[in-house]
Amino acid sequence: xxxxxxxxxxxxxxxxxxxxxxxAQFLIYFFVVLFxxxxxxxxxxxxxxxxxEEKSITINGYxxxxxxxxxxxxxxxxSSKSSVPKAYQVTTIATVVGTLAATLISFGAGYTLANKQCxxxxxxxxxxxxxxxxxxxxxxxxxxxxxxxxxDNIWALIVPSLMFSxxxxxxxxxxxxxxxxxxNESARIDGAGEVRIAFTIYLPLCTPVLATIALFxxxxxxxxxxxxxMLINDQNYYSLQMLLFKIQSEIxxxxxxxxxxxxxxxxxxxxxxxxxxxxxxxxIILLYPFLQKxxxxxxxxxxxxx
Amino acid sequence: xxxxxxxxxxxxxxxxxxxFKELWRNKFLYILVLPAxxxxxxFSYMSLPYMAIAFxxxxxxxxxxxxxxxxxxxxxxxxxxxxxxxxxxxxVINVLFLAVGTVCAVALAIVLNEVHAKxxxxxxxSFMLFPYFISWVIVSYMLQGILGTxxxxxxxxxxxxxxxxxxxxxxxxYWYPILLILNIWKTTGYNAIVYLAAITGIDEGLYEAAYIxxxxxxxxxxxxxxxxxxxxxxxLTLMSVGRIFYGDFGMMYAxxxxxxSLMPIAEVIDTYVYRTFKNTGDPSLSMAVGLYQSVVxxxxxxxxxxxxRRHFPDGALF
Numbered sequence: 001x002x003x004x005x006x007x008x009x010x011x012x013x014x015x016x017x018x019x020x021x022x023x024a025q026f027l028i029y030f031f032v033v034l035f036x037x038x039x040x041x042x043x044x045x046x047x048x049x050x051x052x053e054e055k056s057i058t059i060n061g062y063x064x065x066x067x068x069x070x071x072x073x074x075x076x077x078x079s080s081k082s083s084v085p086k087a088y089q090v091t092t093i094a095t096v097v098g099t100l101a102a103t104l105i106s107f108g109a110g111y112t113l114a115n116k117q118c119x120x121x122x123x124x125x126x127x128x129x130x131x132x133x134x135x136x137x138x139x140x141x142x143x144x145x146x147x148x149x150x151x152d153n154i155w156a157l158i159v160p161s162l163m164f165s166x167x168x169x170x171x172x173x174x175x176x177x178x179x180x181x182x183x184n185e186s187a188r189i190d191g192a193g194e195v196r197i198a199f200t201i202y203l204p205l206c207t208p209v210l211a212t213i214a215l216f217x218x219x220x221x222x223x224x225x226x227x228x229x230m231l232i233n234d235q236n237y238y239s240l241q242m243l244l245f246k247i248q249s250e251i252x253x254x255x256x257x258x259x260x261x262x263x264x265x266x267x268x269x270x271x272x273x274x275x276x277x278x279x280x281x282x283x284i285i286l287l288y289p290f291l292q293k294x295x296x297x298x299x300x301x302x303x304x305x306x
Numbered sequence: 307x308x309x310x311x312x313x314x315x316x317x318x319x320x321x322x323x324x325x326f327k328e329l330w331r332n333k334f335l336y337i338l339v340l341p342a343x344x345x346x347x348x349f350s351y352m353s354l355p356y357m358a359i360a361f362x363x364x365x366x367x368x369x370x371x372x373x374x375x376x377x378x379x380x381x382x383x384x385x386x387x388x389x390x391x392x393x394x395x396x397x398v399i400n401v402l403f404l405a406v407g408t409v410c411a412v413a414l415a416i417v418l419n420e421v422h423a424k425x426x427x428x429x430x431x432s433f434m435l436f437p438y439f440i441s442w443v444i445v446s447y448m449l450q451g452i453l454g455t456x457x458x459x460x461x462x463x464x465x466x467x468x469x470x471x472x473x474x475x476x477x478x479x480y481w482y483p484i485l486l487i488l489n490i491w492k493t494t495g496y497n498a499i500v501y502l503a504a505i506t507g508i509d510e511g512l513y514e515a516a517y518i519x520x521x522x523x524x525x526x527x528x529x530x531x532x533x534x535x536x537x538x539x540x541x542l543t544l545m546s547v548g549r550i551f552y553g554d555f556g557m558m559y560a561x562x563x564x565x566x567s568l569m570p571i572a573e574v575i576d577t578y579v580y581r582t583f584k585n586t587g588d589p590s591l592s593m594a595v596g597l598y599q600s601v602v603x604x605x606x607x608x609x610x611x612x613x614x615r616r617h618f619p620d621g622a623l624f
Binding site: 109119139161277 | 328336350356420429436448452454456499524593
């Protein structure tokens, strides 16, 4: 974008303040704030309901101003019989291991495809591109996953579907292409080996794009329940999302356990659902500022350069 | 960006090379690309032979080499009422999402571009982007909290005013709008980013010249922003048109689940394939439906990519 001439700014400011345009400006601000709030309010509801006493939910329904507050849902969530901590552990392992592997695989492939020394790079691009336009669907995917041993174990949550996306690889390739070749040549002349050029020169330079694709992958892993639905029967390997998806059975199991101790109060069914949702969103909320920064950056990198 | 795929670049004139020499000389590069190649081979290329199942009566002992039955599975599917239902649902839902979604995203980007208070812009954008990162499972519980029959927010308000409860989860008529609103809510903030980036790239000088010539805010949007945004809109829309035959399993299955009263409206090809596979345990029928989706989907994706390449050379990823 060209630099603004010094006199331009006041002119634009004048546009905003002139007469009838004030109303338009007000409407624009009003609309933006309204939409932003609409995006936020459902999350507030979830958080508030998770702290609501079950009795007030049964009597008054979901409400932003509950009659009675309670943390019993969270107590139940972290009780020794709860499967939430276990699912948390499983999901964290899958996300961390998967994201690291996926990012490295994409970097390796993208780096090679961008490298002019590699004569088959165009053929290879085509090899990956074809898989983006044609996929055979669910049944082969299921059978192959099972055949290679990704069934009822942690690998089922890491490997199938999630560990490589050609789209992310092409993002890396396009990013590496923008780096001048002179860098590669001068490193070579200085005596750097292939390994060193790739991992100590190019890898650090690729941090912005790698952070972006790592986030794509991490969100994909964290929010995935499809792999669990398809490939997991053993409850010990339920991911967090899957547990949440099947929460009804978890609530039944937990309330059976606790009925002996506290017969008087009903199990916190609705609030338990919402409390589990809150802890599931937890890491995303915590990492959000970081996430947002790289997502916007990455969207602009990957965006059509029209 | 993609020119090199067609014609050899000046740096590497295409003459015949000994493949073994090439592999040996750049062995490190090929080792780097190998994991991705193996992964793609296993999950994509190896799945091709499995498509034969669609033409067989599948038996777990014989696998891909089960007895051949010709087009029987396809016949069964296309004669059932589901063929039309799931095709229509997938297309209607995707077209709704795409048309309304694009209009909303472009409108939001234009509106955001008019916001000059930096803090407000940043904060509101973070809120708008947030739903994008949340899983559909959580969204489905929020929705239950809002629409639920027994204690949902809307029904609370209705009964509070003395009205009669609406059983949303039993009446399919509400669900195209509900699904559309959910999709808009979840993706607009995200989709607007690309458009906003494109708008920011427009030369400021154009707006100044227009202002000096007396163009109002609306005219500046209508005659500068929108026309210059058109290529981006076209490219992104075409790319999505290619995906129009694929339903969003993650969304539909989390929200509709096994609720059979909503299926006439909300069952899409992807969920149907999954359900036939899980419920009947017969992969043949499921594979036949999957193949139908793959072939039509391929034609659509390929054509839309081809159009993008032809008309917007800079827009295609390849």
